[in-house]
Amino acid sequence: MPSKVLFLYGTETNTAERAAGHLVKQLKSSLKGVEIDGPTAGNKMTDFEEISKYDAVLIATSSYGDGDAPSSFDKFFEQLHREVKKAKEDGSKPLANLQHAVLGFGSTSYETFMNCPRITDKLFGELGSRRMQERVEVDEIGEESEEELIDKFETAIKECLGDLGKNKGKKEACSWDKPDGEILDKSHIIEEGGGEKKSGPGMVGVLAIVAVFAGMYFMKMKKDEEE
Numbered sequence: 001m002p003s004k005v006l007f008l009y010g011t012e013t014n015t016a017e018r019a020a021g022h023l024v025k026q027l028k029s030s031l032k033g034v035e036i037d038g039p040t041a042g043n044k045m046t047d048f049e050e051i052s053k054y055d056a057v058l059i060a061t062s063s064y065g066d067g068d069a070p071s072s073f074d075k076f077f078e079q080l081h082r083e084v085k086k087a088k089e090d091g092s093k094p095l096a097n098l099q100h101a102v103l104g105f106g107s108t109s110y111e112t113f114m115n116c117p118r119i120t121d122k123l124f125g126e127l128g129s130r131r132m133q134e135r136v137e138v139d140e141i142g143e144e145s146e147e148e149l150i151d152k153f154e155t156a157i158k159e160c161l162g163d164l165g166k167n168k169g170k171k172e173a174c175s176w177d178k179p180d181g182e183i184l185d186k187s188h189i190i191e192e193g194g195g196e197k198k199s200g201p202g203m204v205g206v207l208a209i210v211a212v213f214a215g216m217y218f219m220k221m222k223k224d225e226e227e
């Protein structure tokens with residue numbers, strides 16, 4: 001039976017989507033005995049029971065905002081956090097039969113460089129998936145070109161996909177913090193109400209401030225009229 005591989009992407013301005021399309025084409029034309037689904041936007045595949053049926057998942061995603069997921073990947077990213085929370089609570093490893101690899105897109109001009117790809121890689125590991133190769137990180141202002149790094153990912157991934165059966169159940173190729181493990185935790189995205197807590201006066205506070213200033217203005221007007 002052929003191995004089943006799913007290619008997911010997360011993108012805002014199409015860089016990761018373009019790379020995913022290119023890689024799927026290359027892999028399909030050069031690998032035998034491997035069936036590849038996708039590329040599919042992460043948000044269109046948030047059912048982790050479905051994902052667990054694949055032999056391998058490849059993910060190409062960027063980071064946006066404050067190290068957040070891009071808009072075609074945010075629902076997937078949230079669901080990934082929910083799956084990890086659930087797995088920690090019941091001690092399960094729902095992706096134990098899976099192997100995965102991540103190709104990240106970002107820029108070192110942001111403090112939260114590669115936050116979404118790094119967290120995605122880490123959390124797949126926490127769900128039991130075997131990391132089959134070190135994450136490749138494409139820095140848009142880095143020395144190595146995007147093309148070179150995509151080729152590097154492609155070469156490594158071809159080897160891994162050829163050895164999927166042989167490597168199943170083996171120790172991961174490396175830990176998630178390679179080539180770098182600096183992240184900004186985003187687990188608050190699944191808290192009640194979602195998103196970050198906003199500080200500030202809120203709507204009631206704003207109305208109260210407006211009322212105070214309006215009162216002061218009318219009192220001044222009245223005083224000026226009396227003088």
Ligand SMILES: Cc1cc2nc3c(=O)[nH]c(=O)nc-3n(C[C@H](O)[C@H](O)[C@H](O)COP(=O)(O)O)c2cc1C
Binds near residue numbers: 063066067106110
């Ligand atoms: C508003 C904005 C926020 C960004 N935030 C991050 C970030 O937190 N971390 C990062 O590594 N890159 C960040 N980037 C860079 C993008 O991830 C990078 O341009 C990437 O190549 C875009 O890939 P995409 O077109 O697939 O979305 C940001 C870019 C913009 C415009």
